Amino acid sequence: MNSGRLLLDYLKSKWPHYGLAVVLIAAANIIQSYYPRLLGDFTDHLQRGELTPPLIASYSLKLLAVGVLFGLLAGIGQYVVMRAGRYFEFVTRRKLFEHFTRLSESFYSKHGVGKMLSYVMNDVTAIRESISMGINQMTNAIILLVAAVIMMAASSIPVYLIAVCVAPLLVIPFLVVRFGPVIRKRSLTVQESLSKMTESAEEQFGGIRVTKKFAVEPIMVRRFGETVDRIRDNQLSLVRVSSLFQALIPFLGALSLVVTLAFGGYLTIAGHITLGNFVALTLYIRMMVNPLQQIGNVINTMQRSRASLERLNDLLSRRPDIRELEEARSVDLDRSAIRISGLTFTYPEAEKPSLRDIHLTVEPGQTIGIIGKTGSGKTTLAKLLLRVYDPPEKTIRIGGVDIRELTLESLRGQIAYVPQEGFLFSTTIRDNIAFYRRDSGLDQVERAAKQAQIYSNILDFPDKFETKLGERGVTLSGGQRQRTSLARGMIKNSPILLLDDSVSAVDAVTEKAIIETIRKERAGRTTILIAHRISALKHADIIVVMDEGRIIQRGTHAQLAAQPGIYAMLHAIQEEGNQYAEG
C-alpha cells in the first residue's frame, strides 16, 4: 500500500457520503439565507400597513418551514459527516493495528508501547476531528462567502469600491502560507511530546511495584512532571502562534470594515453612491468576516492534523524488517536437521557481534543443550532460529533450506518457543495455554498442564482452568507463570521445541519432574534446551558451551565434566551447591 495516501484513499472510498453531506449542509445554508429576505418582506408589508391575519399566518408558516428544513438538512448533513468520521477512526485504527502486527522486534525494541498508543489514540482522533469540522465549517463558510459575493456583484455598487473594501481580506491566504508550516511543525512537536508522555506513563505504571518497593515515588513523580512540563511548553508555543494567526483574521475583517466606512462614507457624502448601496456594502463585508474566520479555523486545525497525518503516514510506510520472499516455501521440519554454519551476527544498532562464527548441527530427534554465561548469545541464537532477526544468508539451514527462504508461518508454526518470561494475557488460564490453537479440547490443555507440572496448582484455583488472570498474569507466582507458559509450548507439540531458560524459576524437584516429562514426551523429536543450570540439560545428546558469542566447548555431559573449562567449573560450583543443600 502507498501509505502516503491514507487520507486520499479514505476520502475516495467515502466521497458519496461526504458529497451528500456537503449538498445537505449547503442546501441548509441556502434555505437559511431566506430568513433575512422573509423578514425584510414582512417589514415592508408592515410598513405599508398591508398586514392581514392570513398574511401573518403565511409568513409564520414560511419561517417555520425554513427553520424546520434548515434543522433537518443541517442535522442530517452533520450526522453523515460525523458518522463518516467515526468510520475513518475505525478503519485507520484497524489498519494501524494490522501494521503493528507485521512490524518486527527491532521496531518494538526502539519504540515504546506508549508511542503506539499515541498513534492509535491522539493522531487518529486529530485527523478525524479535522475532517469532520473541516467539511462542516468549510461548506458553511463557502456558501456564505459565495452568497455575499453574488449579492454584491448583483447590486449596483461600483466594482472598484468592492475591490478596495475586500482588499484587506485578500491578505488572509498569505497569512495561511506564512503561518501554516510553523503551526504544523509545532503541532508535530506537541504530538511527539504527548506520545512521550503516554510512553512514560506506560513505563511508570509498568514499574509501579518496583518503585513502591524502593520507596522512590518522588523520583517517579518528578520524572513524570518533567514530561508534562515539556508538553505544556510545546503546547503554549503552539497556542501562541495559532492564536496570533486566528486573531489576525478578525483584525483584517475589522480593517475591511474601516476601509468600507471611510471610503464608502466618503463616496456617499460625495454623492457617488446611494445610502442604500453604502448600507448594503457594509452588511456584505460584515457578512464575509465570519466565514473567513471559519476558514482560518479550519486551516489551523488542518495544519495540526496534517502533522498527525504525517506521523501516521510515516509509520505506515515502515516496511517490516523480516519479510518473506516471493518464492518462500513451506518445509516439514519434523525430520529435518538444523545446520548452522559460519554464523556471525550483529544486532542492527550494536557495535560488536553478539554471535561469532557459530557452527552447529542438530540432527533430527536430537536433544541439544546450550549453556553459557549471561550475555553469551544463547537467546540471540534462539531469536535467529525463529527469524525474529534475519541471520546472514545461508548461515542457518533447516532440512537443507536456508531459513530465509521459508515462509514465516512454516518456520514459526513448527517451532514451539518458550521464553524465560512468557507473556500471559488477561484471559483464562485455559486460553493462555491453548494460545496457539484456541480450539484445543480441555483434555489437551490438561495434558499440557500436567507435562509442565502446573496441573495441581491450577486445580487449586477457584475456577480451575477457567480462572482469569489479571493483567500480565499477576495472580500467579513467577514459577507458576513460567510453567503456564511452558504448558503453552508443550501443547503445540511441534517438530522442534526450544526452551529458553524456561524452568529457571522452578524449584529443583519440579525442574527434575519437568525434565523427565520432556525427555519422555519428546523422545525422537528435536529439542533445544537453553539453561544456566546443568541439571536442566545434562541429559542432552550434545551440550554446547557459549562464551562471548562463541561456542567454546561441546560434547556430552560426561565428556564436558571431565574436561577442564567453563563447564567443569560450573558443574563443580553447582554440584557443591547441591551437596550443601542436601547436607
Ligand SMILES: Nc1ncnc2c1ncn2[C@@H]1O[C@H](COP(=O)(O)OP(=O)(O)OP(=O)(O)O)[C@@H](O)[C@H]1O
Ligand atoms: N536487541 C538487541 N540489540 C542489541 N544488542 C542486543 C540485543 N539483544 C541482546 N543484545 C546483546 O547481545 C548479547 C547477547 O545477548 P543474549 O540475550 O543472546 O544473551 P544470553 O546468553 O541469552 O543471556 P542470558 O543468559 O542473560 O539470557 C548481549 O551482549 C546483549 O547485550
